[in-house]
Amino acid sequence: MVLNKLLNKLRGRRSPDDCPPGTLLGSYKVVKLLGRGAWASVFEVEEVHGGCRLALKRTLISELSSKEREVSVNELRLQASLHHPNLVRYHDGFIEGDKYLCAVMDLLPAGDLEGMVRAHIKRRRRLPEADVWSYLLQACRGLEHLHKHSIIHRDIKPANMLLGENGLLTVADLGVAGVLQATCIGTANYMAPEIWKRQCQTVKADIFSLGAALYELCMLRHLFTGATEDEVQRRIEGFTAAHAAAAAAELLPHYSLELAGLLESMLQADRDLRPSATEILERHGTPKRLAALPRPPADACTGAVLEACEEEGAPRVLPLLPPVQLTDDLQQLNERLPLPSCGWPNAPGAAASPSAAVEQLEEAEA
DSSP, X not given: OHHHHHHHHHXXXXXXXXXXXXXXXXXXXXEEEEEEOSSEEEEEEEETTTOOEEEEEEEEGGGSOHHHHHHHHHHHHHHHHOOOTTBOOEEEEEEETTTEEEEEEEOOTTOBHHHHHHHHHHHTOOOOHHHHHHHHHHHHHHHHHHXXXXXXXXXXXXXGEEEOTTSOEEEOOOTTOXXXXXXXXXXXXXXXXXXXXXXXXXXXXXXXXXXXXXXXXXXXXXXXXXXXXXXHHHHHHTOOHHHHHHHHHTTTTTSOHHHHHHHHHHTOXXXXXXXXXXXXHHHHOOHHHHHHSOOOXXXXXXXXXXXXXXXXXXXXXXXXXXXXXXXXXXXXHHHHSOOOOTTOTTSTTOOOSHHHHHHHHHHHHO
């Protein structure tokens, strides 16, 4: 739980200074504050030259320890490496004012699934099953892409699944994501039993977390609760196949047997019995459901990347950018951050295609 304690410590810190509307951050003008955390603020910004509305996460990196900096920079690196419509999209990254790390990404104005759950609780109305399937299958598409890179997200929960205006779901918050390894990271109510037990982890840990989130979407309450984190841990560690069946049965008669059966399989304590994201899509992604899923904007960078992959014969699973070598010199760190994404054809040094991303990878390894 070392990293969890680290993140809890960060939550107790003062947030970075807010920027009033009109403030320039690099080549972006602040429109309004969207949210404030303990170690970062998120703003809606407007690109000065292009006029595009985006989200900018501004982290007070100058006061962070080396481990804390690694968490922040790792999120930015993964965003720049992973090109998929259901994963948060990287646009730009830079150091501002010699103390802030700024990460520019897509603006998703419809909030997150946690907010949607709260709204339905207030209205005392369950989510329609078609909407539940849409969110679930989109999350599986994003996770499938992560898992093909042997990356566990490690913090799948409704608050980390963001929504666009047309219902497009984007999996966000990749700060604690990483390659497969045994470590105890995540949000207590959604962590798989093997994580609590510090056992060897696989991508199936994300499937258990997604199952807990699916239960919450359907039942409008947490599956695992407790007065303390230790109590939540005991509940999850003691969770059995019988408990999974009982949780799934709660969905009836409000939801279909198919959805309840899938939930039961996702919540299995034995990770080998859980389906993969790919298996969920293959078994439950019917043509009708897949056809109804929201599509990304026509000008999305992701579409350009996938089309370029097909044209150039490049693999769809592109290599990850190498870890950013951390340094106390923030100007040197600024030079090591990933290039602006292909969504910015006028940006200096923009990575206009998958081959450009590969070239950046090769230069970094040289």
